[in-house]
Amino acid sequence: MRSKTQSPNERRTPLTLKAAAAMGLLFLHFPLAIIILYAFTTEEASFRFPPPGLTTEWVGVLFSRSDFWNAFGLSLQVAVVATLMALVLGTLTAAAIYRSAFFGREAVSLLVLLPIALPGIVTGIALRSAISLGDFSFGYWTIVVGHATFCIVTVYNNVVARLRRTAHSQIEASMDLGASTFQTFRYIVLPNIATALLAGGMLAFALSFDEVIVTTFTAGQQETLPIWIFSQLVRPRNRPVTNVAALFVIMVTFIPIILAHRMTSDTATH
Amino acid sequence: MSAIHVDREVAIQFTNVCRYFGEVKAVDHISLQVYDGEFFSMLGPSGSGKTTCLRLIAGFEMPTEGSIRLYGAEVSRTPPYDRDVNTVFQDYALFPHMDVGENIAYGLMVRKVPKKERETRVNEMLELVRLPGLARRKPSQLSGGQRQRVALARALVNHPRVLLLDEPLGALDLKLRQEMQIELKSIQEQIGITFVFVTHDQEEALTMSDRVAVFNHGKIEQVGSPAEIYEQPATSFVAGFVGTSNILSGGLAQQLTGSPDLFSIRPEKIRMSPEDEENRSLSSADFCMVAGTIRDVIYLGVTTRYLVEVDGGGDLTVVQQNLDPVPGDVVGARGNRVALSWPRSANRRLIAQEKSR
Numbered sequence: 001m002r003s004k005t006q007s008p009n010e011r012r013t014p015l016t017l018k019a020a021a022a023m024g025l026l027f028l029h030f031p032l033a034i035i036i037l038y039a040f041t042t043e044e045a046s047f048r049f050p051p052p053g054l055t056t057e058w059v060g061v062l063f064s065r066s067d068f069w070n071a072f073g074l075s076l077q078v079a080v081v082a083t084l085m086a087l088v089l090g091t092l093t094a095a096a097i098y099r100s101a102f103f104g105r106e107a108v109s110l111l112v113l114l115p116i117a118l119p120g121i122v123t124g125i126a127l128r129s130a131i132s133l134g135d136f137s138f139g140y141w142t143i144v145v146g147h148a149t150f151c152i153v154t155v156y157n158n159v160v161a162r163l164r165r166t167a168h169s170q171i172e173a174s175m176d177l178g179a180s181t182f183q184t185f186r187y188i189v190l191p192n193i194a195t196a197l198l199a200g201g202m203l204a205f206a207l208s209f210d211e212v213i214v215t216t217f218t219a220g221q222q223e224t225l226p227i228w229i230f231s232q233l234v235r236p237r238n239r240p241v242t243n244v245a246a247l248f249v250i251m252v253t254f255i256p257i258i259l260a261h262r263m264t265s266d267t268a269t270h
Numbered sequence: 271m272s273a274i275h276v277d278r279e280v281a282i283q284f285t286n287v288c289r290y291f292g293e294v295k296a297v298d299h300i301s302l303q304v305y306d307g308e309f310f311s312m313l314g315p316s317g318s319g320k321t322t323c324l325r326l327i328a329g330f331e332m333p334t335e336g337s338i339r340l341y342g343a344e345v346s347r348t349p350p351y352d353r354d355v356n357t358v359f360q361d362y363a364l365f366p367h368m369d370v371g372e373n374i375a376y377g378l379m380v381r382k383v384p385k386k387e388r389e390t391r392v393n394e395m396l397e398l399v400r401l402p403g404l405a406r407r408k409p410s411q412l413s414g415g416q417r418q419r420v421a422l423a424r425a426l427v428n429h430p431r432v433l434l435l436d437e438p439l440g441a442l443d444l445k446l447r448q449e450m451q452i453e454l455k456s457i458q459e460q461i462g463i464t465f466v467f468v469t470h471d472q473e474e475a476l477t478m479s480d481r482v483a484v485f486n487h488g489k490i491e492q493v494g495s496p497a498e499i500y501e502q503p504a505t506s507f508v509a510g511f512v513g514t515s516n517i518l519s520g521g522l523a524q525q526l527t528g529s530p531d532l533f534s535i536r537p538e539k540i541r542m543s544p545e546d547e548e549n550r551s552l553s554s555a556d557f558c559m560v561a562g563t564i565r566d567v568i569y570l571g572v573t574t575r576y577l578v579e580v581d582g583g584g585d586l587t588v589v590q591q592n593l594d595p596v597p598g599d600v601v602g603a604r605g606n607r608v609a610l611s612w613p614r615s616a617n618r619r620l621i622a623q624e625k626s627r
Contacts, residue, residue, distance in 0.1 A: 169363035172330055175350040176357045177377035178428060187380070191367045 032250065039243035058240040068245060071228035078140070078224060079208040082147035086204045087197060089148070090155025095189075098163040109160075116153040123149060124217030131218065138220035146218035147211060151204035158200035158264070159193050166192045199264045202256035209253050225249060279306040279341065281432055281464040282327060287336035289322050296322040298488035299336070304466060306341075306431075309458050311467045311475040314485030315511070320468045323485070324434050327466060328357050341431060356425040357434040361441075362417045364409040370396075370420050371405030377428040395423035398457065415446045422457070432464045439474065451477055472512045476500060484508045501536075506620050509534035514587060517620070522584035526558055532620040537589040539616035542576065545607040559611040562586070564604055574602060578610060586610060 042053035062068055097109055115123055127146050136142060170192070174184040212226045223231065226249065232242040282304040289297040297319045304310045312320035325331040326338060329350035338346045345353055356377070364373050371392050372379075378388045396402050399419035409417055418438060425433055435454075439447045455478050458465045469475050475482045476496040483493045484507070492504040503509035506517050515534040524530045545561050565585070566577035569592075576588045588610060590602070 167361060167363060169359045169361055170365060172328075172350070173357070173359055173363040173365075173424075174376070174380075176328055176330075176355075177380065177424065178351045179376070179380040180351060183380045187376070188365060 035243050035246050035250075039240055039247050041240055044240065058244045062241045062244045062248075065241075067223075068225075068228065071223045071225045072248075074140070074222055075209055075225035078143050078147060079205045081144045082151050082208045083201050083204045085144070085148040086151035086155045087201050090152045090200065091159050091193070091197065093152065094156050094159035094163060098160055112156050113153055115149045120211075120213035121217075124214045127214065128217040138218065140222065142218045142220070143215055143222065143224065146214045147208040150211075150214070151208055154203040154207065155197065155200035158196040158203075162193045162196035195263045199260035202260040206253040206256050206260075210249055278308075280304070280339075281306045281308070281341060282466070283337075283339040284323075284326075285337045285339075287323075287326065287338060288334045289319075289326060289331055290334045295488045297326065297333075300488075300490055302483060302490060302493060304432075304464060306464055307462050309455065309465045309467065309478055309480045311469060311479040311482045312485055313469055313472060313475040313482050313512070315470055318485035319488040320470075320483075320485045321436060322488075324357075324436055324466060324468050327432070328355055328434055329353050354430055355432045355434060356428055356430040357436065358418075358421045358425045358438045360436045360438065362409075362421040362438075364417055364420060364424070366409055368409075369405065370401070370407050370409065370412070373409065373420055374405075374424045374427050376424060381428070391427055392423075395427050398426070398460075399423045400453075414442055415450065418442065418450060422454075426457075426461070430463065432466060433458075435465060435467045437468055437470065439469075439471075447474075454478065476512070482512075484511060486511070502618055503534055504621055506532060506534065509618070509620060516586050518584075522580070522582075525582055525584075526560060526580075527614075527617050529619075532622050534618045534620055535586070535612060535616055537575065537587040538573070538591075540586065540588045540610050540612045542578070542588050542590055542602075542608050542610055545609045556614055557611050558614055558617065559609065560586075561607065561609050564602065564606045564608060567602055567604055576602060576608075578608060580610075 038051065039058060040054045040056060041051035042055045043051060093112055097105060097112075124146070127142075127149070131138065131142050166189075170188055171184055174188045175181075179187065210226050211224075212230065215224050215227060219227070225245070229242055229245050229249070232238055232245070280303050282302075284300050284302045287297055287300045288295065300319070300323065312323055314320045322331060326333055327340075329345070329348060329352075333346050336346075337344055340353060340355065365376065368376070374392045374395050375388045378391060383391075392405060393402075396405060399422050401416060401419050401423070404412070404416070404420075409420065412420065418441075421438070438454075439450050442450060451474060454465075454467075467475070467478065476499070479496055481493060481495055482499050484491045484499060486507050492499060492508045494502070499508060499512050503512065503515065506515075509515035509517060513536065515536060518526060518533040518535065520530055523533050527533055560580050562578040562580040564576050565579045568575040571592070573589045573591050576590065578586050578588055580586055
């Protein structure tokens with residue numbers, strides 16, 4: 001029921017609070033604005049404010065470079081495969097944790113969440129040691145597996161939260177009406193967690209796409225897009241090109257995050 | 271009343287069924303029979319094992335011990351989707367992402383019934399529960415009473431032989447609940463299948479059922495027709511849970527009935543009149559009679575409830591119908607002396623129980 005009276009937080013915000021919020025936003029987004037601005041500067045090497053002129057020629061320069069496209073393609077592939085792996089494994093883990101009450105359930109739940117809480121450098125070193133120990137060669141698949149470790153978390157978190165909101169009686173009702181376990185998953189569980197999967201998957205994709213630390217430990221000779229950008233910074237002549245690439249990364253990761261956010265807040269009030 | 275069931279087919283047979291959850295004996299050696307076409311209620315307080323019994327029939331629980339038969343076939347290890355039984359859940363458990371029609375058709379859809387037939391049967395069901403034309407609504411757009419009807423239609427669409435109802439009217443307000451009671455009963459008579467109805471509301475159980483099983487602490491205290499349960503309670507628990515009762519024991523029982531056993535007397539069986547010389551303690555072969563003082567008066571509209579302190583110790587609750595159209599009955603004022611009398615046949619001897627848990 002919605003009451004007709006105004007809720008207290010609909011009152012006018014005090015000016016000081018507004019100013020503080022503005023400062024916070026500025027602090028967060030000013031550096032991004034700089035990157036965007038200097039992606040279009042006519043100056044090649046140094047930063048000067050204001051930029052002497054604006055141009056879009058760097059976009060063309062970036063797009064004509066094959067090393068950029070290779071890095072971009074690799075990042076895209078890694079993110080997609082790591083996300084798919086996370087979707088399957090994260091959903092299965094969530095289902096197992098949700099359905100059964102076993103000894104140490106909370107501990108297992110914590111262990112699943114740990115990779116995202118641990119500093120990336122620890123995860124990176126651990127993975128590097130494990131991969132060397134197992135005598136695998138560093139390359140595409142080691143990057144994917146490294147990314148999947150933290151991608152699983154976002155999927156797991158979203159799905160487990162959704163499952164907890166889903167009445168268990170729905171699953172019982174489905175079986176009661178004659179649906180097999182598979183049919184129940186297909187017709188009842190999956191539609192219930194669909195948006196959670198999508199949201200978790202998009203976050204996982206965004207996380208993987210701009211990951212640097214774990215990647216540096218698990219990659220062989222390959223360069224993902226963030227690592228490519230990093231390596232470009234040592235060459236000041238190409239600075240605006242790097243900025244254009246950064247802008248590209250912002251767009252690729254920002255859009256899924258916005259969509260994921262909208263999707264989960266839409267269904268939260270269901 | 272139960273005599274008519276003798277030649278009926280047994281729909282559900284529990285033989286020594288137990289269901290333990292760790293140390294908790296949710297269902298403790300229960301044996302019972304439900305007959306084909308019967309409206310059977312499982313009545314009891316929460317935690318008495320009635321819902322677990324229902325879940326055992328549905329197949330959501332497996333018995334720790336004992337055997338469960340549905341129409342003769344052993345089903346203790348049969349999964350829910352292979353049982354000819356459907357359930358109306360307490361929270362209705364409608365699928366929020368499907369509309370009403372899809373919800374009702376679900377049981378047909380998973381059994382691969384052709385689409386044409388599904389439609390006809392969904393419409394039949396909507397007709398039966400009196401919700402025609404609502405097939406394209408989402409469950410969230412329905413009122414509580416409508417959701418209840420959809421849940422009922424969804425459970426009946428597969429034509430089960432037994433319908434299980436888990437406190438389905440609990441969430442409805444009083445008026446709607448009474449309407450649904452009548453409607454459920456008439457639907458049951460119309461389609462003629464077995465209904466097993468779980469409730470903690472004794473009035474609901476008495477109103478609707480052919481027979482009632484009263485549950486307490488995982489055991490059945492008594493099974494019988496509503497009149498048997500009410501008029502001839504077997505134990506003090508039944509006497510106290512179904513309606514209210516004066517439970518007499520020891521000295522008071524000796525004084526009033528001539529025997530120190532456990533007795534129950536329904537408050538409305540007792541007649542109250544002003545005390546005078548003739549009726550003071552004139553117990554006879556047919557009537558018990560005792561004098562006392564009114565300690566409390568509670569006016570309830572249709573009836574008034576009195577608490578009477580009996581001479582020689584002990585209290586009796588007495589309920590009298592308010593027949594006099596003028597308020598302010600002189601007999602019934604607090605502190606008045608009254609004579610109570612009731613037929614000896616109203617004394618119901620109870621089976622003594624060990625004080626369990």
